[in-house]
Amino acid sequence: MEQSCKTKNKIAIIGAGPSGIYCAINIILEFNNYNYSDYFIDIYDKSQPLNTLLPTGGGRCNITNAQSDLRTFISNYPRGEKFLYSIFSRHSNSDTINFFNSIGINTYSEDDLRIFPKSNSAKDVKNKLLNYLNKFNKTNFINKKINSISQLKNYDAIIVSAGSKTSENILKSIKQPYFEFKPSLCSLKIKNNIYPKGVSVKSLDGDFIFTNQGISGPLIYKISAQNALKEFPYQIKIRLFEYSKLKELVDKYPKKSIGNLVSSFIPKSLARVIIKDYSKNACEISKKELESLCSIEFCAIGHLKGEEIVNCGGVDLDSIDKNCKSKIKNNIWFCGEILNIDGYCGGFNLQNCWSGGYIVALDVVKFILNKKGIKYV
Ligand SMILES: Cc1cc2nc3c(=O)[nH]c(=O)nc-3n(C[C@H](O)[C@H](O)[C@H](O)COP(=O)(O)OP(=O)(O)OC[C@H]3O[C@@H](n4cnc5c(N)ncnc54)[C@H](O)[C@@H]3O)c2cc1C
Incomplete structure (x- = not known):
C-alpha cells in the first residue's frame, strides 16, 4: 500500500539496491539527529530489496577496499574520478566500514586490500542492512516497476538509484542528460x-x-x-x-x-x-x-552478453551538483550505478554506492528541513 499521509514529508526512492538502501538508512539517521520524524520513505523496486547484493564478490560481498590513499583509491575508477574526490572526502571507505561494524557487520581485509564481511556472506550483509533499516519503521516497500517519473506524484524528494540495467526510461522521463549504458x-x-x-x-x-x-x-x-x-x-x-x-x-x-x-x-x-x-x-x-x-x-x-558485472554510462555528471542533485529538476537526486561512474574490481563499485547514498541522504534531509524552516547545520 502506498502511504498517503498529507502532513508528512514524502520521500521516494526508486531502486532498493545497495545505493538506495544505504541512502534510506542515512536519511533516517540524519533526521534522527534533528529529532525530526514527520516524514516517511516509499522505496520502489521491481524486484526484492538488496537482491543485487547477493552475487557480489562471488557470494562473499566485497564491500569496499582498504586503500587509504584517496588519490590511489580514486585511480581505480575509469569514469567519475574528479567527481568522486568530493564524494569520498565526505564519506570514505573507513566511514563505511565504521558504519558496517556498528550494525554488526565485522570485516576483514585480504592481502590485495579487498574488504569482505567476516561472515563471508553477502546474504548476511543483506539481512543485517535490511533488519537495521526496518527497525526504524520509517520505510514502506512497494514492489513495482517505475517507467516514468510521472508515476510518482506529490513527493517532496525523489532519489533515483535504479542501477544501470532498466533505468533509461526513468532518465528519459526526467529529461536528465545521460550517456548510453555499455558493459564496463x-x-x-x-x-x-x-x-x-x-x-x-x-x-x-x-x-x-x-x-x-x-x-x-x-x-x-x-x-x-x-x-x-x-x-x-x-x-x-x-x-x-x-x-x-x-x-x-x-x-x-x-x-x-x-x-x-x-x-x-x-x-x-x-x-x-x-x-x-x-x-x-x-x-x-x-x-x-x-x-x-x-x-x-x-x-x-x-x-560476453549477460556477463556484465558493471556498466558504464548513465547520468552525465555535469547535469548534477556536488550532492548528486539534478540540475534539471529541483527535487530529484541520483546515486549508485545509475551515475556515469564505474570502478574496477576490488570493492570500488559498492563504495560508490555507499558514499553516493550517504551524500544524497544528507542533502535530501537538508532540503526538506530548509523547506520546513528548520536550520540545517
Ligand atoms: C555478479 C556481480 C558481482 C559483483 N561483485 C561486486 C563486489 O564484490 N564488489 C563491488 O564493489 N561491486 C560488485 N558488483 C557491482 C555492484 O553489485 C553494483 O555496482 C551495485 O549493485 C550497484 O548498486 P545500485 O544500488 O546502484 O544498483 P543495483 O544494485 O542495480 O540496484 C538497482 C535496484 O533498482 C531496481 N530497479 C531497476 N530498475 C527499476 C525500475 N525501473 N523500477 C523499479 N525498480 C527498479 C532493481 O531491481 C534493483 O533492486 C558486482 C556486480 C555483479 C553483477
Missing part, C-alpha cells in the same frame, strides 16, 4: 580461441582465465573497463612473466626444452599452445623469440 567490467570474446578452457593464469598484469567463449577474470574486467568506449575488434597484450627470469633459466638449463622452462611461469597446457617448438632446446631459441614468449596477445571481438 565484462568478460571478452576473442578471435581464434584455441586456448585451454578453464585454465587460469597469474600474469604480471593480473589474473585471468580462459573460458569456453573467451577470457575472463579481474584483469580482463579491468581491460574491458579501460576500453569500454572503444569499438571492437581491438588488440590486447598481457605481460605474462619477466624476460630476465626466463633468460636466467635458459642460461642455467640450456639443454632443457623451452616448453619446460616456460612452464615454470605459466600453466603447461597454455605453454603447449603458445610455443611452436615446445621440445626444442632452450639454448636454440633466439632472443627475439624468447622475448615474444613473455607476453600474449588477443584480439577482442566482443563482450
Whole structure:
C-alpha cells in the first residue's frame, strides 16, 4: 500500500539496491539527529530489496577496499574520478566500514586490500542492512516497476538509484542528460580461441582465465573497463612473466626444452599452445623469440552478453551538483550505478554506492528541513 499521509514529508526512492538502501538508512539517521520524524520513505523496486547484493564478490560481498590513499583509491575508477574526490572526502571507505561494524557487520581485509564481511556472506550483509533499516519503521516497500517519473506524484524528494540495467526510461522521463549504458567490467570474446578452457593464469598484469567463449577474470574486467568506449575488434597484450627470469633459466638449463622452462611461469597446457617448438632446446631459441614468449596477445571481438558485472554510462555528471542533485529538476537526486561512474574490481563499485547514498541522504534531509524552516547545520 502506498502511504498517503498529507502532513508528512514524502520521500521516494526508486531502486532498493545497495545505493538506495544505504541512502534510506542515512536519511533516517540524519533526521534522527534533528529529532525530526514527520516524514516517511516509499522505496520502489521491481524486484526484492538488496537482491543485487547477493552475487557480489562471488557470494562473499566485497564491500569496499582498504586503500587509504584517496588519490590511489580514486585511480581505480575509469569514469567519475574528479567527481568522486568530493564524494569520498565526505564519506570514505573507513566511514563505511565504521558504519558496517556498528550494525554488526565485522570485516576483514585480504592481502590485495579487498574488504569482505567476516561472515563471508553477502546474504548476511543483506539481512543485517535490511533488519537495521526496518527497525526504524520509517520505510514502506512497494514492489513495482517505475517507467516514468510521472508515476510518482506529490513527493517532496525523489532519489533515483535504479542501477544501470532498466533505468533509461526513468532518465528519459526526467529529461536528465545521460550517456548510453555499455558493459564496463565484462568478460571478452576473442578471435581464434584455441586456448585451454578453464585454465587460469597469474600474469604480471593480473589474473585471468580462459573460458569456453573467451577470457575472463579481474584483469580482463579491468581491460574491458579501460576500453569500454572503444569499438571492437581491438588488440590486447598481457605481460605474462619477466624476460630476465626466463633468460636466467635458459642460461642455467640450456639443454632443457623451452616448453619446460616456460612452464615454470605459466600453466603447461597454455605453454603447449603458445610455443611452436615446445621440445626444442632452450639454448636454440633466439632472443627475439624468447622475448615474444613473455607476453600474449588477443584480439577482442566482443563482450560476453549477460556477463556484465558493471556498466558504464548513465547520468552525465555535469547535469548534477556536488550532492548528486539534478540540475534539471529541483527535487530529484541520483546515486549508485545509475551515475556515469564505474570502478574496477576490488570493492570500488559498492563504495560508490555507499558514499553516493550517504551524500544524497544528507542533502535530501537538508532540503526538506530548509523547506520546513528548520536550520540545517
Ligand atoms: C555478479 C556481480 C558481482 C559483483 N561483485 C561486486 C563486489 O564484490 N564488489 C563491488 O564493489 N561491486 C560488485 N558488483 C557491482 C555492484 O553489485 C553494483 O555496482 C551495485 O549493485 C550497484 O548498486 P545500485 O544500488 O546502484 O544498483 P543495483 O544494485 O542495480 O540496484 C538497482 C535496484 O533498482 C531496481 N530497479 C531497476 N530498475 C527499476 C525500475 N525501473 N523500477 C523499479 N525498480 C527498479 C532493481 O531491481 C534493483 O533492486 C558486482 C556486480 C555483479 C553483477
